[in-house]
Amino acid sequence: MNTAGLDVFFLTMGAAMVLAMHAGFAFLEAGTVRKKNQVNALVRVITDFGFSTIAYFFVGFSVAYGINFFVPVSELNILGGKTNGYEMVHFFFLLTFAAAIPAIISGGITERVRFWPNALATLIIVSLIYPFYEGLIWGGNMGYQGWLEATFGAPFHDFAGSVVVHSMGGFLAVGAVVLLGARKGRYTKDGRVVAILPSNIPFLALGSWILCVGWFGFNVMSAGNVEGASGLVAINSLLAMVGGLLAALVAGKNDPGFVHNGALAGLVAICAGSDIVHPVSALVIGLVAGACFVYGFQFVQTRLKIDDVLGVIPLHGGAGLWGGIAAGIFGQSSLGGAGGVTFMAQLVGTLTGVSIALVAGFVIYGLVRAMLGIRLSEEDEYHGADLSVHNISANPEQDMASH
Incomplete structure (x- = not known):
């Protein structure tokens, strides 16, 4: 039986599920930031997806896989020797991964980043930096995987992107967060941490739930076709998610932010080996990830004094x-x-990805800061990015009534 059409449908459903995860990123961020920055968080996540689509369509996909779309439609339908336009929906699926990079970074730099300079950084990252490492690992570029296999006995295995997507995003965020500096009032002059409370725990929880559901498209559909779909990937994702949230529940002492992000830490950690580890091992991987997220978040915020708002460095980078x-x-x-x-x-393979991300994050955000500046003015930050950037609040009718 010709399964080409079925594979296209399978991957379209996967792409739609991962696209839905961007709603999860948006609400996780909107619930975590202060009320005066909710609109900005929502707008940046959806517009970063738009910028990412342009960057990946015109440049990034070609950098990673050597395929471009500048041919007649008759040829588009049989790109790469596949029928039914498979490579076009393959692009859509992989775009949703690429666009996760700026969505991850967004959580670290929120509440004080300028809109258009950040959009420029997104374009550069999704055009060049992410596809370069993606191409090394998933595109077979530059003989890197062959070198690993010859030297260490196997190629680097990252089934659904623990490193290719999540560590890249988390460690790219390091340069952005450090160069931006902490939010005003986050640390006292003597170095004490001042609590900045989230605006909406239900939004935060909703964001986590949307991400958790979409993640089964992220992981299972990474097989790329119906024949490769595996129940092992599904159960491993489930058990790692549960391990992450339960470990974070205990380590985070019932804190709802840690619980909901702990589930995500488990899912981040299982992406790489979800197709090869035993379910009991998946549970262990998730337990370690959930606990490490809690302690990593506290270490980054209190010891390193890095104001990573959503904890994307330990959550995506570390896990x-x-x-x-x-x-x-x-x-x-x-x-x-x-x-x-x-x-x-x-x-x-992991340290290669981490190194590329760390260096690129400082270089790109450093250049953008030098050319355009990347931080809101002190006055704009005080009033909040909603009014400063978008001229509207999250609850405009309610705000008007209160005046």
Whole structure:
């Protein structure tokens, strides 16, 4: 039976589920920021998706896979030797991954970043930086995977992007957050942390739930076709998610922000090895990720004094790093995994992605800051990005009535 049309439908559903995850990013951020920055959070997430689409369509997809769309429609339908326009929906699916990078970064830099300079950084990252590493790992570019296999006995295994997507986003955010500096009033002159409370816990929880549901498209549909779809990926994603939220519940002492983000930490960590580890190992990977997120968040905020608003550095960067390495531990047949991985290949592949992201984050946001400036003025930050950038609040009718 010709399954080409079925594969296109399968991947379209996956792309739609990951597209829905961007609503999760938006509401997670809108619920975490102060009320005066909710509109800005929502607008930046959806417009970053728009900028990402343009960047990935015209440049990024070609950088990663050597495929462009500048041919007649008759040729578009059979790009890459696939029929039914498969490569076009493949682009759509992978675009939703690429666009997750600025959505991740957004959570770290929110409440004080300028709109258009940030949009420029998004265009650069999704055109060049992310596709460069994506192409090394998933596109077979520059012989990198062959070198890893020859040197360490296996290529780097990242089934659904613990490192390719999440660590890249989390560690790109380091440069952005550090160069922006902390929100006004976040730290006292003697270094004490001042609590800045979230605006809406139900929005935060809704964002987490949307992300959790969409993640099963993120992971399961990474197979790329119906024949490759695996129930193992689904159950591993489920158990890692549960492990993450339960560990964060305990480590975070019932804090709802930690619980809802802990579920996401587990899902971040299982992406890499979801197709090769045993379900019990997936639970362990999630438990470690959830606990490490809580302690990592506290370390970044209180010890390093880095004002990463949503905790994207430990959540995506740290949990993604752990997931890449964990695949090399629990994926081995001696621990009940499917095999085909080595610890050293996973370690080197992971550290390669982290290094690229760290350097690129400082370079790109440093250049944008030098050319345009990236931080709102003190007055605009005080009034909030909603009024300063968009001239409207989250509840305009209610605000008018109160005056």
